[in-house]
Amino acid sequence: MAAEQKVKDHYLDLVTSDDPHHPANLICELCRNFYTHGWVTGTGGGISIKHEDHIYLAPSGVQKERLHPHNMFVMHYPTRTYIRSPLSLKPSACTPLFLAAFTKRGAGACIHTHSQAAVLCTLLTKKPYFQIANIEQIKAIPWGREKGGYMGYFDTLTIPIIENTAHEEDLKESLEKAMDNYPDTCAVLVRRHGVYVWGDTIWKAKTQCESLDYLFQLAVEMIRLGLDPAGEIMPVEDDVNPLVM
Ligand SMILES: CSCCC(=O)C(=O)COP(=O)(O)O
Numbered sequence: 001m002a003a004e005q006k007v008k009d010h011y012l013d014l015v016t017s018d019d020p021h022h023p024a025n026l027i028c029e030l031c032r033n034f035y036t037h038g039w040v041t042g043t044g045g046g047i048s049i050k051h052e053d054h055i056y057l058a059p060s061g062v063q064k065e066r067l068h069p070h071n072m073f074v075m076h077y078p079t080r081t082y083i084r085s086p087l088s089l090k091p092s093a094c095t096p097l098f099l100a101a102f103t104k105r106g107a108g109a110c111i112h113t114h115s116q117a118a119v120l121c122t123l124l125t126k127k128p129y130f131q132i133a134n135i136e137q138i139k140a141i142p143w144g145r146e147k148g149g150y151m152g153y154f155d156t157l158t159i160p161i162i163e164n165t166a167h168e169e170d171l172k173e174s175l176e177k178a179m180d181n182y183p184d185t186c187a188v189l190v191r192r193h194g195v196y197v198w199g200d201t202i203w204k205a206k207t208q209c210e211s212l213d214y215l216f217q218l219a220v221e222m223i224r225l226g227l228d229p230a231g232e233i234m235p236v237e238d239d240v241n242p243l244v245m
């Protein structure tokens, strides 16, 4: 009994910390925050964080805004084995997709949202990508495989769109293919479903996810107004501006 208790305590230690920046605490806090954006509504969406050799994952099919650190699964990344599996829960169905971000991109965190703006952007085009250009917030999106590179104001942002599947885990192959075809991207949209966004750290992933969602919302409004999000900047006519002499 004593030995068994010791083992159990050890596993609990992996998800018990007073540090608000501990991955188990952060996933809970950020899911509550993302719920207020409508990003993890009705159990959809989620977050995974890599910390050293450990991957922190939420359970599948639970209300993400009500997570407790003790609900977290912990995977030993080098062996891809679970070292903590809460009883009667299953790890997120997004796990293979999160792992693709860690493995193929060296990400430190991956966020999946069911944002309505993201879904609408996949419905407003039949193309296998979403584009937007000449918007200041584009500058928050990293670009290029070299660390520290960001998009410029005059650049066109392209985010690949993959087709949805009946089961989340079946998206893995097409997500990985999109990562190969768009080596600079930090996100992949899933038609009629949502978006996966990854970053070097959880804070970068959050900033990128927020910036992309801002751009998705803006694109939907632009299209509603008959504007092309990826179109040219309309020249300002001096003679209609009363401030220009
Ligand atoms: C109504 S949510 C359907 C599953 C899904 O798309 C998702 O993102 C949540 O998966 P999880 O296994 O983490 O609950």
Ligand SMILES: [Zn+2]
Binding pocket: 044, 045, 112, 113, 114, 168, 193, 194
């Ligand atoms: Zn999903």
